[in-house]
Amino acid sequence: MTPSRITKSEVDKAQPRAADYILWDTALKGFGLKVTKAGTKTYVAQYRTAGGRSGTTKRVTIGKHGSPWTAETARDEAKSILGLVATGSDPASDKRAIRDMPTVSALCDAYLVDGVGLKKQSTIDTDKGRIERHIKPLLGKKKVSEVTAVDIRKFLKSVADGETAGVTKTKARGKAIVKGGRGTATRTVGLLGGIFTFAIGQGLISDNPVRGVERYPDRKNERFLTLEEIAALGVTLDRAEAEGVNKTALAIIRLLLLTGARRGEIEKLRWSEVDLPGRRLKLLDSKTGQKNIPLSSVAVDYLTRRKLSVEPAATFVFPASSGGSYFTGTPRIWSVLRMSAGMPDLRIHDLRHSFASVGAAHGTPLLVLGEILGHSDHSTTQRYAHVAENPANAAADLIGNLIHSALTRKPAVTDNGR
Template sequence: MLTVSELCDTYMADGTGTKKASTLPVDKGRIERHIKPLLGKRKVSEINQADIRKFLKNVSEGATASDTKTVSRGRAIVKGGKGTASRTVGLLGGIFTYAIELGLIQANPVRGVKRYPDKRNERFLTGKELATLGHGLSAAEAQGLNGKALNIIKLLVFTGARRGEIEALRWSKVDTAGRRLRLEDSKTGQKSMPLNSAALDILLNLQERAEDRSGFVFPATDGDGHYVGTPRIWSILRERIGLHDVRLHDLRHSFASVGVVNGAPLMVVGALLGHADHSTTQRYAHLAYDPLAAASEQIGQAILEALSGR
């Protein structure tokens, strides 16, 4: 019987064929930093629901927290927490399902274990903050801050796309005539993303000045491949304009929130964002136009005017 550690290695080698390549490093990190330290030496057949509940609790309380030096990035800081614990147990469920397929076990010990609610950050920029960002982008351009990163940030604002989708965008996927980005390898698979006038203008201006032959809209500054320095420039920009807690991914949330507030149906917003599961878009439901609240506001204003003699 394999140990959990050996099962994880087998899973990463042969059981991830349907997963996107971009998710594999995240899975490997969770395996190496949480699963192996706590469960790695145990036999797969020995693991039961009680072990999974204990694992969930330990990771959430920081039992696997660490701060280690790495060759590539300097430091790897692992904190744990409830969100990490829930997502890692979700991965464990997939790994034990693979064990069932191999005939190693009959039942999945993760099944039936209640996880913590995964409260992902849902930070939206307000109208005032969007104006602050707009002024900040203009000032940064005038000051000569990295133009590639600034244009990427603008496209994230106007499209709601994921950072990787824009950083790795190729001209062959930009259909200016059809006003669309035709992405073949997004996080949720192939998708066609409409381009509004603001996003299209940015791309048309870039296309007029394009000289690089790599095929990337935003080629790497040095060497092959595409530009990947947007997070660093965003950190500089957000500190300058006082949006210290705003992540690049929050620009995607902001695109969605503006759409919902302005009356776009949730299913339409989900389609624009490329959500494979409509339930993912439900996080924006509380922003949707409420006709009852609007009617109440109108009635209240009418009564107020009548009471005021207006």
């Protein structure tokens, strides 16, 4: 085609022909208007890669004529594209790479398949929940390479402010209550950091947008019950039992306090994992893999009585009322009990922390506490260091007696008879 300066009038005059053609601009080399035989008018920028005549000719589509692309706005965009070429960039390849770049949603799906490493299934399930309920709704449609630290800060605030809060369906009759909040925001951004690290390993990006983003303090592990509070909880448990509240849930809660175990470890506990003569729970699987939990004499007595109260052929220590599985209704009962006890902020996992803090406050060495709790990393047990005072022996018996005495409001019995 005969070159001419591309203006609105030239664009309006350009008519379709038997074949597509390009009207090249006389003032800006490489800027053109492509007209198809169907009459579509599209602005383009064309250039050669490094190498002069031996370089490869490439073309970038700017956009169709019309808002926002007029002859002048398209000319400005072409100047930007051709300016990048002058600095050694290859805009066509860059644009193709962005087009082919996966979305954050697709990256998350790939991470759950190939990026979780040796994570426990329970941890993977938690990650999946945070991905589906927070990450995908807020960032899922973005291209991985387009996410910036600004986006992460905005995401952090949005989750903290409850923008993703709601109720989601989990099963045919199940539901999950999504609350958001600062703790959830901080932990989900931590997960995002791992997901973007996975993206770096896959060669998708070179920098992690989460790096350097300041998060809210995560205070999830700072709630410890005092012996006085445990005594108040004991009163609540006794009252609940007298009022006919589910005895299995109450038994699980008491055993959580007496062992420092995780809820899932007690709810799923099988009689084959209970070694009463050896005073241990020999868990085949837990958050940290196989582990043994030392039992106090109080916990042994408790489980001995429990064994006499269930069917001899029962597989689980706390079986469900039907279906042959284990009891899973503890959280529902707990949500009512903690309100009755005047402790609305107390999570069921805090019973585990309370077991540890009672031991630390009464002299149990942190290494011994770590063994009882099954910590694979001793640094995890250091959170209880601020309540430790004097050395002590027979940690499980000491802690069990103290907690049992508080629950039942009886004088504690220690090794020296005090």
